[in-house]
Amino acid sequence: MPIHAEISLTGTEGIPLGAQRVALLEAIGREGSISGAARAVGLSYRAAWDAIRAMNNLVGRPLVAGQTGGRRGGGASLTPEGIALVRNFRRLETEMARAFNALAPELDSELGGDDATGGATAARLMFGGFLRTSARNELRGTIVAAHAEPVSAEVALEIAEGQVLVTTLTSRSLRDLGLFPGRPAIALIKAPLIGLAAPATPAVARNQIEGIVETIERDARGTEVLLGIGAGKSLCAVLPDDARAFAPGDPARALIDPAHIILAVE
Secondary structure, three states: OOOOOOOEEOOOOOOOOEHHHHHHHHHHHHHOOHHHHHHHHHHOOOHHHHHHHHHHHOOOOEEOOOOOOHOOOEEEEOHHHHHHHHHHHHHHHHHHHHHHOOHHHHHHHHHOOOOOOOOHHHHHOOOOOOOOOOOEEEEEEEEEEEEOOOOOOEEEEEOOEEEEEEEEEEEEHHHOOOOOOOOOEEEEEEEEHHHHEEEOOOOOOOOEEEEEEEEEEEOOOOOEEEEEOOOOOOEEEOOOOOOOOOOOOOOEEEEHHHHHHEEOOO
């Protein structure tokens, strides 16, 4: 039987704050209204309002701002405290998952595994483990825009001042990850999927990130270029042999297809 673990925070008045209510906050940040968020998470408008009031009472300050428009609801957004609550709740979930994974070998033996599995049975039953990726580019940023259609969605992630990456994903992924403006996220991009162009070269790529070439390394398979993009961050691109030659100090633009970006959250 699959095992599912959840975090529930309770105040002195016994008001629980769990994953469902945090998902409601994420939906408010994403949808921009309480009524839209309520529909997205399968709650009535009144139930959503009751949950918001309960969370406000638990935290001691407003988590949602700008509610107007009566029963049908109006524009709404998360306060800085609301964004911080979502971020820290999800981080707490991640830390709990790490703790379970650390106990996986012992749990595995108790759940009927053996030494050969190395804790894999328990890890799969609990949280599936954590992955390290081969993507050279792991860029942290803050979501500045999110738009969802019935099937497809688009998210804009600011990775440095004035440097925004637009990525496409499914609307289900948008909801599952709890993405909304103001939430931190990580963009993962494989180096061979990034093109480089001189600033004056016409380009039609949706994402064009300006920077300065920092280092260049070459081997028989291609050329690796490190492009500084500000805020102490850089992009790594691996170019084919026939690509335009760059030198350290050259200005350049990284060209990235939105479909080549994977978003992750902690």
